[in-house]
Amino acid sequence: xxxxxxxxxxxxxxxxxxxxxxxxxxxxxxxxxxxxxxxxxxxxxxxxxxxxxxxxxxxxxxxxxxxxxxxxxxxxxxxxxxxxxxxxxxxxxxxxxxxxxxxxxxxxxxxxxxxxxxxxx
Numbered sequence: 001x002x003x004x005x006x007x008x009x010x011x012x013x014x015x016x017x018x019x020x021x022x023x024x025x026x027x028x029x030x031x032x033x034x035x036x037x038x039x040x041x042x043x044x045x046x047x048x049x050x051x052x053x054x055x056x057x058x059x060x061x062x063x064x065x066x067x068x069x070x071x072x073x074x075x076x077x078x079x080x081x082x083x084x085x086x087x088x089x090x091x092x093x094x095x096x097x098x099x100x101x102x103x104x105x106x107x108x109x110x111x112x113x114x115x116x117x118x119x120x121x
Contacts, residue, residue, distance in 0.1 A: 008051050009099035015061075018091060019047045050104060058095065058104030065092040 023040045030036060049057030065088045072085035094100060 009103050011094050011097040011100045015094040016047050053106055055104050055108035062095050
């Protein structure tokens with residue numbers, strides 16, 4: 001069980017600020033009528049899970065960042081592809097930082113260690 005007084009590392013807090021900035025930029029640019037509101041809510045919810053140290057939230061965010069980078073590279077001639085790859089690259093760097101991996105690894109289910117997934121260091 002996680003202690004409630006453990007502070008998240010600066011990389012996790014920086015990731016949360018990047019997510020908030022992206023959502024604010026999208027809100028100003030697209031307005032509140034866009035289809036992106038559901039995705040933004042999901043991203044905020046999973047980022048809150050990361051702030052709480054939930055390993056599944058960290059794994060989901062890494063998967064999404066890698067997927068967005070792959071999509072950005074595959075659509076490279078598009079003018080937005082470079083910015084998508086750059087922003088998600090920054091997010092992936094913050095997620096794969098050692099302090100973030102250790103913080104999220106504390107919330108990892110113990111069963112994963114028994115079936116062959118080692119430490120995330």
